[in-house]
Amino acid sequence: MPSAPDSAPACEALFARARAVVPGGVNSPVRAFRSVGGNPRFVTSARGPYLTDADGREYVDLIGSWGPMILGHTHPDVLAAVSEAAGRGFSYGTPSENEVALAEEIVARVEPVEQVRLVSSGTEATMSALRLARGITGRSRVVKFAGCYHGHVDALLAAAGSGVATFGLPDSAGVPASAAAETIVLPYNDVAALEAAFDTDGEHIAAVITEAAPGNMGVVPPLPGFTEALRRITREHGALLISDEVMTGFRCSRAGWYGLEGPYAAGAPDLFTFGKVMGGGFPAAAFGAPAGLMAALAPDGPVYQAGTLSGNPVATAAGLATLRGCTDAVYAHLDHAAKTIADAAASALTGAGVPHTIQWAGSMFSIFITDRTVTNYDDAKTTNAPAYAAFFHSMLDQGVHLPPSAFEAWFVSAAHDDAALDRVLAALPAAARAASESFATIAP
């Protein structure tokens, strides 16, 4: 087991090179390790449950590319499908059969969805779903929940303070106040706040968008009845409900979070967004709904939406092979692997005297270093970030790559076998002690 903490000269050299030509050295901010400190690992290859970095060190991967790698890295069936597709051309700019097959696979899994439009990223999916909802309702405002992430869409990059029914303030420079002003940000799991917002503003609200089960403030599942309330209240006011399943889709179950919690007595969400797993590690995402709603999209309807690489034949081949590989046995294994890790983490943290809460959405889980139950973003922010950073780096030094942020889900795959799980389990006690020591020296 490597012992020199954070010694990764080749990765450091690559990071220095990267910083010269890429802002912050990364193409997506969380990869820069800012919230845990230290230098990111530059990965040179990935197989099964493992990542190998430029220094030749191997890690058990608990990021899984933030969800897509549900079968493990370089799964032979997916690799074969991708190679076969690539051999027949990379992109046509015309329709092709793989797109149809992927759409059929999604529609077969998520009962309320009759049609999907394929796009290239989760951001595009939520952006397009929002435009569709606005086009259908003729209204402009949108409700989102603090701590929910829906990609970097201007109107959805508002998280605002924790005040009830605050109008969105941009969360990022470059988002005009006018874009965020149409966004109403509410605390998650708060039905009264939602009712109040609709009482004041209901006739202007096009849609409520929610993560089906939030995973982007750490895992914070909806409280019993919350999703039903979203459905009931939106319907009463003629607004649409957009369930963002970009992270949970095809991961929490065959039919995503909907498959675990639905069907709902109050009715299904109107629009769904998907990404991550359905691309199998390639750029493919989708938004979908009953055919009557999707008819509003061009070329049939007035809502414009398009994409040069949408439905790309290689990406759709990867997504299709991945979804077809997601059998009941795979979901059972994900549950087992996640529970094995979470149980061991809980006992290590308890043993080291570190307060913690483990929360679940299917096999997605995260560990908050806090003594409270986390039902919204304010609760999530009580997690002890320095203690998580200490925990993270201890795990990294011991060859386990956790998400480099305290506000992320941990992802397992079908390839996390006993050997990989044993490595994780062996690393946990020392990491829990590191968290405990940081706790002693840094006030939460």
Ligand SMILES: *Cc1c(COP(=O)(O)O)cnc(C)c1O
């Ligand atoms: C990852 C994610 C997105 C954005 O997807 P990208 O492919 O990164 O643009 C949107 N919504 C949720 C819930 C996500 O987890």
